[in-house]
Amino acid sequence: MLPKLPLDKWVDAAVDWIESSLGFVLDPIAAGIEGAVEGISYVLHLLPALAMIVLLAALAWRFMRWKMALFTLVGLFLIDNLGYWDHTMDTLALVLTSAIVSIVIGIPIGIACARSKRTQQIVTPILDFMQTMPAFVYLIPAVTFFNLGVVPGVIASVIFAVPPTIRLTNLGIRQVPADLVEAADSFGSTPAQKLVKVQLPLAVPSIMAGINQTIMLALSMVVIASLIGAQGIGADVYRAVSQIKTGKGFEAGLAIVILAIFLDRLTQHLVKGKRQADRRG
Amino acid sequence: MxxxxxxxxxxxxxxxxxxxxxxxxxxxxxxxxxxxxxxxxxxxxxxxxxxxxxxxxxxxxxxxxxxxxxxxxxxxxxxxxxxxxxxxxxxxxxxxxxxxxxxxxxISMVFQKFALFPHRTLLENVEYGLEVQKAPKAEREPKAREALKLVGLETRADSYPDELSGGMQQRVGLARALANDxxxxxxxxxxxxxxxxxxxxxxxxxxxxxxxxxxxxxxxxxxxxxxxxxxxxxxxxxxxxxxxxxxxxxxxxxxxxxxxxxxxxxxDLSKVLTAAHVMRRPETIGIDRGARVALQLMRESGISNLFVTDRSRRLIGVLTAEDASEAARRGLPLEDIVIRDAPTVAPGVLLNELFELVGSSKVPVAVVNETGRIVGVIVRGAVLGALAGHVPGREVDGDASETTAG
Structure with missing residues (x-):
């Protein structure tokens, strides 16, 4: 029999090393994320709940059909009525921060994958790993590096949620018809011009689908993130579970569902709405 | 070079x-x-x-x-x-x-499947080549509009490619290729x-x-x-x-x-061969000759029409045997009896464009070069012969013994 590989020891050693020697990198990241969450949360709490509900319903009206605007109005009003408004906005801040970080990291990596087969071959298995490793496992090093609170929650959410943005950015660019790429080349475009003027605009629907998936995955992480002290609606669910309060759990869960439907439909329609506006303009 | x-x-x-x-x-x-x-x-x-x-x-x-x-x-x-x-x-x-x-x-390129950028208007498509050269908008837009005008689509400048038919799309493809000259x-x-x-x-x-x-x-x-x-x-x-x-x-x-x-x-040979390929040597007569000489010439060559030319072989018209014998009887000069609106074609005209003219004309069709000189004559038999594969210079297996009489 072979002795057991000390894999756990190795990973622990790596984590220790990162914590002790990369503090100068981790601290500004933590500060940045914390600032972003607080900033977004501050903005979301700026208006009274009713005004915010009307504003979001108007946004739904602008990009979607009236049915969606009505759903937004009723749904968000229900959240407010149940008493989860503030926590929902905290959660929204956490989700938006995770989504923004994912987009900022994910799109450039996706572009790099699209431009080099080698990069894609390296990145793809890492993404597979990130998506299949149980999300709870990320919480441990995230807490080690960033202590308890919202920051490790965002980090864990980003790790879990960034793969779709990378994959679909890569796919979107690769799916641009070869003759269009050839046409761009034949007119003497530089690689950067080709990317900005032809490939990215044509990849937008695919990239938006990736961002939509990323937001949904980030939202699905909020309960897990609450395990390490991220505040918001996820914490309400967690409390309800630990105290076996079915009614409370249902209420908080429903708030997450309403938020999810709103974000999903909105991001799906942003692209189409923009396209139609272009055509009219 | x-x-x-x-x-x-x-x-x-x-x-x-x-x-x-x-x-x-x-x-x-x-x-x-x-x-x-x-x-x-x-x-x-x-x-x-x-x-x-x-x-x-x-x-x-x-x-x-x-x-x-x-x-x-x-x-x-x-x-x-x-x-x-x-x-x-x-x-x-x-x-x-x-x-x-x-x-x-x-070098510009035009593609089989048009390869227009679907997210850009026609104008923006045509501007693309100038845009990658970093030409300012004020410079590239007039050039792009000019190119669109060349292909007749200047009024559709703000349309998107998918609003156009295939033929129109390829015009845009052509305009895009022409825009950077x-x-x-x-x-x-x-x-x-x-x-x-x-x-x-x-x-x-x-x-x-x-x-x-x-x-x-x-x-x-x-x-x-x-x-x-x-x-x-x-x-x-x-x-x-x-x-x-x-x-x-x-x-x-x-x-x-x-x-x-x-x-x-x-x-289809008629789309390839030209008048020059099927024309025969024309029989001509100077305008200053008399009608009797003309009749004599026709008799010698066994034909019923002569082309009348001036001294430098520029075509004036065509002469028929009936008119010539009439003129010979009454002593009229060729000047008076020549048919001046005789049908003519250039040597480069394709056969398929000749059919109607040759079919409907009563007199043989003259082949006239750009200086007005007569270089040949088209007869119906020669046109049909050519279409059947009897092209002078190619393999001629039947004998093509048409005369200028047609």
Whole structure:
């Protein structure tokens, strides 16, 4: 029999090393994320709940059909009525921060994958790993590096949620018809011009689908993130579970569902709405 | 001085193309190379040159390497070996920046499936070539509008490509290629995706544009009719190699190999042969001669019409036997009886455009060159004979003993 590989020891050693020697990198990241969450949360709490509900319903009206605007109005009003408004906005801040970080990291990596087969071959298995490793496992090093609170929650959410943005950015660019790429080349475009003027605009629907998936995955992480002290609606669910309060759990869960439907439909329609506006303009 | 000069250009696809391209020099065939080395020969030691202002057609069936060949010219596909000179500049040795400059300024391309950018308006599509040259909007927009106007789409500048029919889309493709005023247009099966009537319109339009612009055009097609219609010269490709280069007439009349012959045997000759191919030597008489001399001449040659010319053989009209004998009786000069509105054609007119004229005219049709001199005469029998394959210079198996009497 072979002795057991000390894999756990190795990973622990790596984590220790990162914590002790990369503090100068981790601290500004933590500060940045914390600032972003607080900033977004501050903005979301700026208006009274009713005004915010009307504003979001108007946004739904602008990009979607009236049915969606009505759903937004009723749904968000229900959240407010149940008493989860503030926590929902905290959660929204956490989700938006995770989504923004994912987009900022994910799109450039996706572009790099699209431009080099080698990069894609390296990145793809890492993404597979990130998506299949149980999300709870990320919480441990995230807490080690960033202590308890919202920051490790965002980090864990980003790790879990960034793969779709990378994959679909890569796919979107690769799916641009070869003759269009050839046409761009034949007119003497530089690689950067080709990317900005032809490939990215044509990849937008695919990239938006990736961002939509990323937001949904980030939202699905909020309960897990609450395990390490991220505040918001996820914490309400967690409390309800630990105290076996079915009614409370249902209420908080429903708030997450309403938020999810709103974000999903909105991001799906942003692209189409923009396209139609272009055509009219 | 040719604008494009290509020597021994070769493209081999596979893992070790350089080594394989050397085998071609040792006489290996495309099939043998594929069977024994799993490399595909795209283009096999092709050489040709194109003169400025020429429409050079590269024709072949699918898989003959013509689309690969045209992409080697602007290095959308990297050549394995050989030389491409454009305006004296060796293209195969250019660095990335220099190559971009050549693509921006000298060579534009029109694609089979149009390849318009669907997210850009027509104007923005046409502007693309100038945009990548970093021309300011104020400079590129008028040029782009001008190019759209050339193809008759200036009113649709703000439409999107998917709102247009195929023919219109390809006009935009053409305008986009013309907007940066290149010397050379590469047209890769540019009209093949269009239906036949639209295709013919586009060919006419291209020829019209070419009259004023005098670009050098390398045109790829698998359609022989199209090649014959628009090509000044045609290169026929098979298995990556050129089997024959020549004018449409040369290829039709003297096919270099059995392959070419098979290719051209079904072609409608009336679209290839011109008046010059089927005309006979005309019998003429000076206007200052008398009617009796004319009658005598007709009797000697056994014909019933004579062409009347001035001293420098410029055509004045045609004379019929009846009129001549009438004039001889009454002592009238030829001046009074010559039919001055006799039908004439230029030597370059295609046979299919001659049918109606020849069929409806009572007198033979004169072939007159640009200085007004008569160079030949068209008779009905000769036209029909030519269509049946009896072309002077080609194999003549029946005896074509028509007379100018028609």
């Amino acid at each position: 040719p604008i494009i000069e290509v020597k021994d250009l070769t493209k081999v696809f596979g893992e070790d193309p350089k080594r394989i391209s050397a085998l071609l020099g040792q006489g290996w065939s495309k099939d043998r190379i594929f069977n024994e080395t799993k490399h595909t020969v795209g283009v096999n030691r092709v050489s040709f040159s194109v003169e400025p202002g020429e429409i050079f057609v590269i024709m072949g069936l699918s898989g003959s390497g013509k689309s690969t060949l045209v992409r080697l010219l602007n290095r959308l596909i990297e050549p394995t070996s050989g030389m491409i000179e454009i305006d004296g500049q060796e293209i195969t040795r250019l660095g990335a920046d220099q190559l971009r400059t050549v693509r921006q300024k000298k 290149p010397d050379i247009l590469l047209m890769d099966e540019a009209f093949s995706a269009l239906d036949p009537l639209i295709r013919k319109d586009m060919q006419d339009e291209l020829l019209d544009l070419q009259d004023t612009m005098k670009k050098t055009i390398v045109f790829i097609t698998h359609d022989l009719d199209e090649a014959l219609r628009i090509g000044d010269r045609i290169a026929l490709m098979k298995d990556g190699a050129i089997v024959q280069i020549g004018t449409p007439e040369e290829i039709m009349v003297n096919p270099a190999s059995e392959y070419v012959e098979r290719f051209v045997e079904d072609v």
